[in-house]
Amino acid sequence: MPYLDDNLVVFTDLDGSLLDHHSYDWQPAQEWLNTLSAAKVPVVLTTSKTAAEVAELQRKLELTEVPFIAENGALIGLPDRWQKHESSTSGHIIGAAYEDIRHVLVALRQRYDFEFRGFGDVNAQQVIDWTGLPLENAKLAMQREASEPIIWFGNSLDFSRFEKYLHQEKLALTRGGRFWHVMGADAGKGPAVKWLSDCYAERAGKPVVSIALGDGPNDIGMLNASDYAVVIRGHHDHKMPVKEGVNVFRTEQYGPEGWKEGLDHLIDR
Numbered sequence: 001m002p003y004l005d006d007n008l009v010v011f012t013d014l015d016g017s018l019l020d021h022h023s024y025d026w027q028p029a030q031e032w033l034n035t036l037s038a039a040k041v042p043v044v045l046t047t048s049k050t051a052a053e054v055a056e057l058q059r060k061l062e063l064t065e066v067p068f069i070a071e072n073g074a075l076i077g078l079p080d081r082w083q084k085h086e087s088s089t090s091g092h093i094i095g096a097a098y099e100d101i102r103h104v105l106v107a108l109r110q111r112y113d114f115e116f117r118g119f120g121d122v123n124a125q126q127v128i129d130w131t132g133l134p135l136e137n138a139k140l141a142m143q144r145e146a147s148e149p150i151i152w153f154g155n156s157l158d159f160s161r162f163e164k165y166l167h168q169e170k171l172a173l174t175r176g177g178r179f180w181h182v183m184g185a186d187a188g189k190g191p192a193v194k195w196l197s198d199c200y201a202e203r204a205g206k207p208v209v210s211i212a213l214g215d216g217p218n219d220i221g222m223l224n225a226s227d228y229a230v231v232i233r234g235h236h237d238h239k240m241p242v243k244e245g246v247n248v249f250r251t252e253q254y255g256p257e258g259w260k261e262g263l264d265h266l267i268d269r
């Protein structure tokens with residue numbers, strides 16, 4: 001059982017995990033956020049959202065000094081006091097940069113007549129229609145750096161060909177709630193958690209003890225890459241298998257209540 005004074009790092013999914021699935025509230029988790037903050041344990045938001053969207057949440061959660069993982073693991077945001085990168089992006093990209101992904105997508109569509117639309121093909125109103133987000137949030141969701149959400153309109157045979165051609169370009173498709181996400185084939189929440197855990201270990205000069213909390217299938221890579229996994233009860237029927245060797249706890253409660261339940265069970269204060 002991990003202790004608060006271990007070299008702990010907490011990785012957490014947002015929607016349905018730290019944030020309530022419906023209200024986006026996190027109050028049940030606030031006491032733990034305070035405790036972790038007082039113990040200098042970083043809480044790394046690990047999400048499909050963009051860096052621009054995460055920045056706002058980090059401010060509200062008072063986590064601006066902590067790295068974050070955005071765009072399903074394709075982008076790792078680093079706080080200012082960490083080393084600066086020369087690139088124009090807000091952090092470390094795993095896989096491919098947005099412009100390169102767009103370049104491949106446009107070329108494949110021109111060549112094979114594939115029927116799909118991505119965020120880079122449409123205006124904010126279309127993104128609002130697809131997602132139901134308010135205008136300001138839709139704009140933040142369109143500020144992409146390392147992955148492209150697309151909607152596929154073609155047939156399944158073309159889709160298999162599309163997937164094959166993406167693989168040849170070292171890109172891959174991840175299924176999200178509404179969209180398919182095109183990103184680097186080696187990117188994902190799992191590789192990002194591994195990369196950041198290694199960073200923390202190097203900075204501290206000792207191994208980290210990582211705890212990951214998530215509710216959905218796109219969190220499995222993150223849960224598998226951690227020492228302790230909290231599978232938060234989800235509003236879905238998907239199996240949530242976690243690989244052997246990871247210490248798993250499955251909560252009874254949903255969302256931030258489950259988040260609290262997981263840490264109550266796991267961390268010895």
Ligand SMILES: [Mg+2]
Nearest residue numbers: 013015016216
């Ligand atoms: Mg979730």
